[in-house]
Each structure stands twice: as structure tokens, then as C-alpha cells.
Amino acid sequence: MSGRHQRPDSGRIDRSAPLHFTFNGRRYQGYAGDTLASALLANGVKLIGRSFKYHRPRGIVSAGSEEPTGLVQLEIGGYTEPNLRATQIELYEGLITTTQNAWPSVEYDFGAVNNLFSKIFIAGFYYKTFMQPRSFWMRYYEPAIRRMAGMGRASREPDPDIYDRMNEHCDVLVVGAGPAGLAAAQAAARTGARVILADEQSEMGGNLLTENVKIDGRPGTDWLAHVVTELDSRDSVRLLPRTTVFGYYDYNYLCAVERCTDHLGPKGAPGHPRQRVWHIRAKQVVLATGAHERPLVFADNDKPGVMLAGSVRTYVNRFATLPGRNAVVFTNNDSAWSAAFDMADAGMAIAAIVDRRDTVRPALAERARERGIRILAGTVVTGVTGRRCVAGVEVARLASDGTGIAGGVEQIECDLVAMSGGWNPAVHLFCQSQGKLRYDDEKACFVPGRAAQKQYSAGSANGAFALADVLIEGFHAGISAVDAAGYGATANNVPPRADREETAPLRPLWLVPSTKTLGHGAKRFVDLQNDVTAADLLLAHREGLDSVEHVKRYTTSGMGTDQGKTSNVNTLAILAEAQIKTIPMLGVTTFRAPYTPVTYGALAGRDVGHLADPIRTTAIHRWHVEHGAAFEDVGQWKRPWFFPKPGEDMHQAVARETKAVRDGVGILDASTLGKIQIEGPDSAEFLNRIYTNAWKKLDVGRSRYGLMCREDGMVFDDGVTSRIGENSFLMTTTTGGAANVLDWLEEYLQTEWPTLKVYCTSVTEQWATISIAGPKSIDVMHEVAPGLDVSSERFPFMSFQEGTVAGVAARIFRISFTGEVSFEINVPSYYGLAVWEAVWAAGEKHGMTPYGTETMHVLRAEKGFIIVGQETDGTVTPIDLGMDWIVSKQKDFVGRRSLTRSESVRSDRKQLVGLLTEDPKEILPEGAQLVFDPSAPIPMPMCGHVTSSYWSPNCERSIALALVKGGLGKKGETVHAPLIGRTVRATIVDPVFFDPENKRRD
Amino acid sequence: MLLIQCPWCGPRDEIEFRCGGEAHIARPADPTALDDAQWADFLFMRTNPKGWHRERWYHGAGCRRWFNGIRSTITHEIVGFYKMGETPPPLPDRSPASPGPTR
DSSP: OTTBOSOTTOSSOEEEEEEEEEETTEEEEEEETOBHHHHHHHTTOOOOEEOTTTOOEEOOOOSSTTOSSOEEEESSGGGOEEEEEGGGOBOOTTEEEEESSOSBOSSSBGGGHHHHTTTTSOTTHHHHHSOSSTTHIIIIIHHHHHHHSOOOOOOSSOOOOOEEEEEEEEEEEEEOOSHHHHHHHHHHHTTTOOEEEEOSSSSTTGGGGTSOOEETTEEHHHHHHHHHHHHHTOTTEEEETTEEEEEEETTTEEEEEEESSGGGOTTSSTTSOSEEEEEEEEEEEEEOOOEEEOOOOOBTTTSTTEEEHHHHHHHHHTSOBOSOSEEEEEESSSHHHHHHHHHHHTTOEEEEEEESSSOOOHHHHHHHHHTTOOEEETEEEEEEEOSSSOOEEEEEEEOTTSSSEEEEEEEEEOSEEEEEOOEEEOOHHHHHTTOOEEEETTTTEEEEOSOSSSEEEOGGGGTOOSHHHHHHHHHHHHHHHHHHTTOOOOTTOOOOOOOOOOOOOOOOOSSOOOSSOTTSSSOBEEETTTTEEHHHHHHHHHTTOOSHHHHHHHHOTTOTTTTTTTTHHHHHHHHHHHTTOOHHHHOOOOOOSOSSOOOHHHHHTTOOGGGSSOOBOOTTHHHHHHTTOEEEEETTEEEEEEOOOTTOOHHHHHHHHHHHHHHSOEEEEOTTSEEEEEESTTHHHHHHHHBSSOOTTOOTTBEEEEEEEOTTSOEEEEEEEEEEETTEEEEEEOTTTHHHHHHHHHHIIIIIOTTSOOEEEEOGGGEEEEEEESTTHHHHHHHHOTTSOOSTTTSOSSBEEEEEETTEEEEEEOOOSSSSOEEEEEEEGGGHHHHHHHHHHHHGGGTOEEOOHHHHHHHHHHTTOOOTTTTOOSSOOTTTTTOGGGSOSSSOOTTTGGGGSTTTTOTTSEEEEEEEESSTTOOOOTTOEEBSOTTSOSSOOOOEEEEEEEEETTTTEEEEEEEEETGGGOTTOEEEEEETTEEEEEEEEOSOOSOTTOTTTO | OOEEEETTTEEEEGGGOEEEEESOOOOOSOGGGSOHHHHHHHHHOOOOOSSEEEEEEEOTTTTOOEEEEEEETTTOOEEEEEETTSOOOOOOSSOOOOOSOOO
């Protein structure tokens, strides 16, 4: 453990709990409390992966969720997860992890040849390089690029873990448990308000774990322990460690992901959820999300061993880890000096502090001298040496105008560069909430301006970087939030205090000059994850891309899994300099959720597998299962599709079933049809306005087919509705449209015709519907309903009767979707299975055959009956369907006026026709496009498409329904369906293929 | 996600509702009296204001009632809901406000 402190009591790791892990097949040891990143650094592992585009060696840059390059593939098999930040993976015993994007190994990566061809991989290279020939993109370029420029790989196995979802309300949600968040939560919680404190790290405390500070006169970590204990003791407070608030939506609705058992490893907590997504509605929100340190943009600033100074400090103080033995600190502000002193005090050699500012605050200089640290003021790092990792730096004096170097270059040996370009408040959630940013010139960063929701920003998230200010801001944010949430202040609420340390202002240097001009020599990286350099940004500028959103997409700067947390402001500043504008004039790219990547598993929660969508089954479902039905999903319903006998395929089963219905009798479970009970004195008037045909004079006991249109005249739903009583109707709808139709009826009743006395109730699930069809269905009815006169004279087509079927009170409807004599027996669902079994027992000796939806479709297509949603697609009028016989000329109805619009009366609208293929054995594929002239040049003018197509056993040939332009006037003409490798000829015919005189149904 | 004050059920999450678009567009009493342009105006044309907007909402996963509301299309601020048939309250004479503190 060469990279650990010698002092055994330092840091937040537990040396009594050693943990073993594997990286790229090699075993290492760390301790409880380590992250994967700190354990790797402690073991001297600097090279973590290869970069996205150039396959350059990359290491760990930060210590937090902003990490751009330290990405690994965690675990194997079904548990594997790609692109995880090593800085956020808590170490556990047996952890297995590997490098991404390197072959054959991270040390010797073949893809690194890309670096030699880097002139090709410039900004917008996708658009420039792979354009010709066009056909090569799908076949060659894209697959090759995907292999080369990869991130990690998703598992191909099912996710073995379970995930949870929680809904929660609170008075104050505090995001971030650093000093500001803790002060806010403490102040708010003391009033008794319901407070949630969420923090993304394993341990609360934020920067208190990084810096050695004093609060209220005692060590910061003591204050931290005290506050956490106090909060934990309150029932009204919920502490959520390991929880990232990733989305901030309207009306203070926030989403957070809690990593419940990730830190225990894949099998560490059987039966417990791995992650939980919290959906939180907060009265008030305090954002104490901290700040991200900015890298400096200098030559070869991507080499493993170049790290953020504050993060080095975190490794040294929190993890007792030395990421190097001999460091150069490169900065433009005071914060990195404090980091340097902590590094030196931990036993690291500091070769030099290189500060671009000409003058150094005397107090800092004095503390450096005490530690024997060399100070290079007015100086910059112009290059980094070393093949795979940092071996030294080149430094030179900065010219007075800041754009070049003055004097010679000096070499300094080191194995670590700790850089600081200043700090960016983590304003991501603030911006997601639609808050407006303000640019602070003095701090050279964007800070929250006008908030758009009930929310306060506090601490370094608000641009207050000094601890004394952080604590006071946090405290006041907590007080203000809890006050706004309706709780008064309590007497014992006083803000925590820290000493104020003087600081000198930061001086930005967005692009650090080098010995060579930009674009020549070593690369100066802006976005480390996406391999975007300063030269790429300037090229994009020269090519005329001014908007930051365009530059982002053209160069890919700020994209990827980190979404530019470390690169965005540097990108903006370099673009602003190029455009001779100020940074706020450019604005920022849009911040979108999630703050850090969230797995699909967590977002799906428990809504997976059989819980993904409700499954609806009818009362008779068990019988279908027992009789070997193959099922089809219709909406959420499981419907029998066909009933294969042993050895039969679907085609044979459907052929047998369709013949059986026409020649004997078939039985179908029609329970899924939507059923709406319509009651009230104005029911007939209401139906008259909704349906295209007339309803007021329908006699009690009679049924009628109806078609509904939307107000634009397009067919919306259809079905048979029966008059049960003077003021009572039973409407049936399509299976999939039932809920929409009910909503539709309610909308018109409540918003257009509120004076109509009509009430609608869904009774779909209250009634089981057993349909028996075929010439022998009357024989079956005689047996199961002996008291019922089913003769056509007493029980005509399109009527219904109440009676007893198999001893159960039933409504029997004489309606037909097959063209055969047909009875639909409705009984309360509770009796559905019993009545079905009784009908089946009676029917078996008549050769009764159960049939499913496929046979139903064939039978109805033989008769030319439409299915809404198959023959129609929201652009088809009743006239287009040739159903003008059902459109009343005498009355108004919803959609009527639209049928006479100029668009609706065009003669070349697509209209419903039948198609007979020249070869009767040829079955057209449904959806096939149709043309009049197959010799027309490509792209051929298309004239329609096939909507339904089947083999018809009763017609002994194939049949099809189609929508064809002007089809109603083109009977007898030929259309062509160009398919792959051949073209099928077909003749346009009337869509009724079987029994056009309707002799069979009556 | 909006928090919508259903006049029948109280505050509920937006996912329980469906927005029905601009409110107070009555279906013409005699559609046949309208020419194509007038009918198209009723059928297709809606205002798209930047600011206060009267619109219809439907509590489909709750009481299944339709009602009207006034919402800012800029900030999503909702100033109030009223039942179908009630006289619409006047639009606020202020611009839509940000509920958060200003610095």
C-alpha cells in the first residue's frame, strides 16, 4: 500500500476492515470507506481507461460525480453495468471491474493508432468524413465507429436485481449534506417541519470530509457528527445518504435515486432492492449542491496524473491516499494553495506551486515557505511529459497580455499535477427548475439568479465559497424555506460560525498558452470525456457555428455521461474569446435531467415483467387455457387467438374453425367487447347526436349498428347498441376503444350538452358475452334456453330478449359479426364460465367448435365488415368506407359538417375496396403499398395500402381489403403491390366476398 | 409535474389528468349554417398565447369530471379552476409570477 499515509489514524477509511477487489484481472486491496478510485490510486494504479476518440491513456481526474474519465465496467454477467464513475463506486469485498474501450489491454491499446490520425478526428468529423458513398454509412462506417469509439457495454442478460419506487411529501427538501445543507436542514428541522436531507455520497458532510476546518470552535467532522445525530433523532427528518437528486420538475416535484445496496455488492443483500427512486413533492427546496472545480486547459492536460487540486485534497484527507509522491500545483486562485499545504503535510513532496497570477498573497507565500515549497508566480504549465502517465511538466513565464509565453521553458520532474481553474457552482438542478443564471465576473462563474420555483440556493452552489459564508447562507436558506412552508422560527436557532479567511481574487486564464500555436503540437483538452480540444472549438467557430447549442452538438463538447460538468464553462469562455464576446452574452446550454446517469432498472422500478402492464382476462379464461388456446393481446386483454388441435399450425386451425362456423356452429368468447350502460330520459337524443345514424325511433328490444365520428368527420369507433328500456341503452364498443369511447361520451355530456340528462357507466367487466354462430346455433339455443322462442319470426335479426340460459338470467342478442345466424348470450360475469360450459356441453353433439380472434377476423373480412383501427386509421370517413347508408341526411351529429368539407368530398380520397389477387393462392401482406403503374420510375406514386388480408377457406381463395385512392369508382381495375423481388397483380372488387345478399344471417 | 387543484377532489398529480386544450369554444348550434372557413376555424384554430390561458382539464383517473382553469403557459402558474358552466373569472392583470425569491 505504497500510496497510503503512514499516519494510521488519518482519513475516513477503516483500516481494520480490509477489502479485496479485482481490476482488469489483478487483485488489489483497499479498506472499508474507500471508493474504487481511492483504492486504485492507493495501489498506484493511475491508468484507468482509454479515451473515446483517440484512445489516449486516461486516469482519474476528480473525486466526485463530475468525473469525466475514470469510467469503468463494473461486475460481470447479468450484474454488469457500464460507464460507472470509479469515484462513486464504494468498495466492497470481491468487487470486479474492468477497463472500457481498450483492446487488447489498457496498457497496449490497438485503437491508439487513432491518435496518429487525429487530423481526421476534428470537430464535426462525422459530418465531414463518412459522407461518401452514402450507402457505406449503415454497412461499414457506423458499425466500425461504434466498435472503436465505445463506452462500456450493457448486459445482454436479464437484470437480476429488484428496484423500488417511493412517493414522498415534505415541507423542506435539502439537496446536498455539505456544510450549507447541514446548516439548512438543522435550522429547518428544529421547527418540527418535515425535512428530507439527500446526499449523493456514502457519508454525509460534503467538503467537511475534504478540508480540515473548525466550526463553532471544534473540528468540522465533530460538528458534522453532532448535526447528523441531531437530525437522525428527529422523527420528522428523513436522511437519505447515497441518494442523488437527479431531476427537478414543475411545482417542486423532484426525483432522486437511492443506491440502497450497491455498496454491498451484487449478492450482498438478497431480497432487498438494489436502488430506489424517490418521487418527492416538496413545499420548499434548498439547493446546497456544492461546486465543481474547473480544469485548466493546457497542453497534454489529459495525461493520467493530471488531477483537480481539490480532489487531490479529498484523496489525501478523506481517503488517506496519496495520488502521487511529487506534485506540481497549477492554479489561478487561492484554493489550490490550501490543497498544496494539506498535500505537503500528508507527506507528499510539492515540487512547485505554479500560479498564473503575478502576485501571491503574503500569508500564502509564508505558509509555502514554511513547507519549503517553491513558488512560481506569473507562470504557467506549458506542457506535460511522460508516455502513459505524468513524468514532469514544462513551465514558462506568462506574457503580460496572457496570450503567450515570455522567456524559456523549464522542466520540472513530478508524477502528479494538481490543477485548479476556479469553481463552478453546481447549478444543474437550479437550471432544471427553470431558474435563470447570472454570471459573476469577480468569481468568474455562473451563479443562481432569479429562481423559478419555491426554492433557495445556498453555499458554494450559490457562489459562496468561504466556509463562514456557506454556513450562514445554509442557515438562512433553511430558516426562510421553513418559514415559507408555514413554520415559525424557534428560539434556539442560531447559525453555526466559522472563522473568515482572507482570499485574493481568482484571475481567469481560459486557454493556457504553449510553446506552439493552437492546433499544432500537443493537444489542449477542454472536454476530457469526448476528446474535444480547444482547437476543435476554434475550428467550429471558424466554420461559422456561433450558438453554444450548435457548437455542443458539432464538437460533442459537453455531451456524454458527464454532460460537461468539468468542461462547459471552459468551452463557453474559449468560444466567447474567439467571438470577442463576454461569457454571459453566449449563455449556457440547457441543463436537463438526469444530473448523473440513472439506470433503466431504477426508473422502471417494480413495473417490469408481469407488472409492466395489467393483464385483463375474461371470466371464461380458464377454459381457454385448459383447451389449449393460443392467445393474442388486444389492448390489455388476453383473447384466444385460435384453438389448435394436436399437430395443427395456425393456418390449419383457422381453416378448420372458419369452415366449422359456416357449416355447423362455433363458439366465441366476446366478453372483451366494451359495454357502456347509458341511462336517462335524454339517452336516445344523446345517441342521435353521437352516432351518424338515427336512434330516436329505435324500439325497446331492438338493436342497431352505429358508427361514431370525431368532429373532423373521421371514423372513431363502431358497435351495436340496444334499447333495453325507454330510457336505457346498452352500447357496445370495440375491445381496444372502450375507455376512449367512455371518455368521449363524458366529454360531450359535460362540456357541450350539460343539460342532457344522461349517465354513462362502464359495464364491460360486469357481463360475460358468449357468442355462438353458424347454421346449427339455433339447435344449440333450443337446448340451453328451452323457454326461449328463437325462431326468426319471434326473435328477428337485430333484436334482443331476456331469458334463462342454462338456468341463469341472461340477455340474448340476435346480432352477427360473422354473417351467420348468431346469438350473443350476456350473463353476469360471475356465471360466465358456468354458462359457457353448459353451452359447450350442449353444443358438442352438434359439432360445436371454439374459435378465436383470427377466425373471427377471417369471417368478418369474408363479409367485408370493417375493424376500426385496421380498416381505419383516423383519416377515413364513413363515406370513404362506402358506408354512406349509415350516414343520416336528416339530422346533425358529431362530425357531420366535416363530411361536406372540400377535403372530405374529394373524389381521389382513399376508399375501402376488396382486392382479389390474380393468383388465388397468393396472400398479400397486410400493409403492402399499392400502385397503379408498376413501371413508373422510383419513387413510384402510391395509391393505397392493404388493410386486411387472409386465406378464405369459404371462398377457397385469398381475399384482401384495401384503401385505394378513388377506389369506389375503380371496381374491375387492376392494382399492383410491389413486394421484395416481385410485383403482385390484383383486381379491385366489392369488399363483400361471401353471401353478399345476407341470406345466411336471418 | 404540475399539482392540479381538482375542484372536486383537491390537489392531485398531473398524471391523473388530461388537458383538453383551449376552453370556451362552444360547438356551433347549427353547423350547417357555417361555410367551410368558419367551420375550419371552429375545428382547427386555437389561440396559443404566451401568458395566461383558459383551458379545459379532465380528471380521468379520478372523478372523471371536466373543468376549466387559468394557467400561465410561461411559468405553469395556475391561478384557479372553475367548474363547467360557471362564469369564467377574469384573467389576472399581472404577468405570470415566479414563485421563488429574487436576487
